[in-house]
Amino acid sequence: MNFAQPVYYPKADYIETDTGNKVSRRATIAGPQNIILGGKTIISSTAIIRGDLRRTGPGHAVVISLGKYCLISEGCILRPPYKTYRGNFNYYPMKIGDHVHIGANTVVEAAMIGNYVEIGKNCIIGKFTMIKDCAKIADNTVIPPNTVVPALVLFSGSPGQFVENLPESTQELFESQTKQYYNRFQPLEG
Template sequence: MEQPLTQYSRAEYIETETGNKVSRKSVICGSQNIILSGKTIIQTGCVIRGDLRRAGTGHAVVIAIGRYCLLGQQSIIRPPHKTYKGVFSYYPMKIGDHVMVGEGSIVEAASIGNYVEIGKNCVIGRFAMIKDGCRIEDNTVIAPHTMVPSFSVYSGNPGRLVGELPECTQELYEARSKELYSKFTAV
């Protein structure tokens, strides 16, 4: 399916040297602890919390985001947390390449693999691990500590396996994310 041309105002987005397009109306906390690999689109109202600290170290955790990702409007990306021996602490988060996070979704996963599509209004629980080539349907809640296997489709509340994707999913998601990026143009 061909992606539509999406135009945005040059005044509304900042484009970095590595091709990231970041809305001025997004909330990026602790930007020194957020690694964008390049050609990622961060849309209006997206919140990324790179300012949350790991207990005892005084250092904020790192959020690493791969290439050709799309973080949708009003989505929230924050690192997972837990209390261990009475100490509350945040932990690093890694998001792979060609990942789409839908509008209004909240992500607290430990890791999201490459070629993953997370639908609108989803909740990805703390320390969940989503492997490569997965799709999380709209309005799905993935419970904390869930491991979503490669090439699977999850849906519902709580999220359950409802289907499988073919191995060509990686090529399809990669082509779609590159096309979406190329058609996200300034006017």
């Protein structure tokens, strides 16, 4: 990400909510009643968020919640994790923390992504994965299902594995990057 220049978008292409969320009209938001956005979140064009998938039986909505200052890039797919139990296909909630950047064309089926997390482009985050705070997933990484990614680490590869520890300043760095990007993401009038 280049954090110096403004990023302009056609104002008509995005819906801006009262809480500062900017959602592309070209994104697919299925089951919006089951999706919670924390505010100041950007959902880019061609992103797909599947809030329409539910547990078996009526009234079992599965919630996808995103915190503040989340950046969901082009072509991302967020869908809740699922498993089959006694012939029933069940979906489970997905919780994404604050200051999370998910790169282009990444597929996420995680159970939980902590705060201050950066996930690169073209990644696959397997079902029921838990990514702790201040972690980074490198571009083109495949995280197998049920993996727990510890806090303050870099994971890379296919399958994704530990590469190195991240500095204590990771939280401040990721927070400043997501806030700067949000502030630079400006409507182009006309």
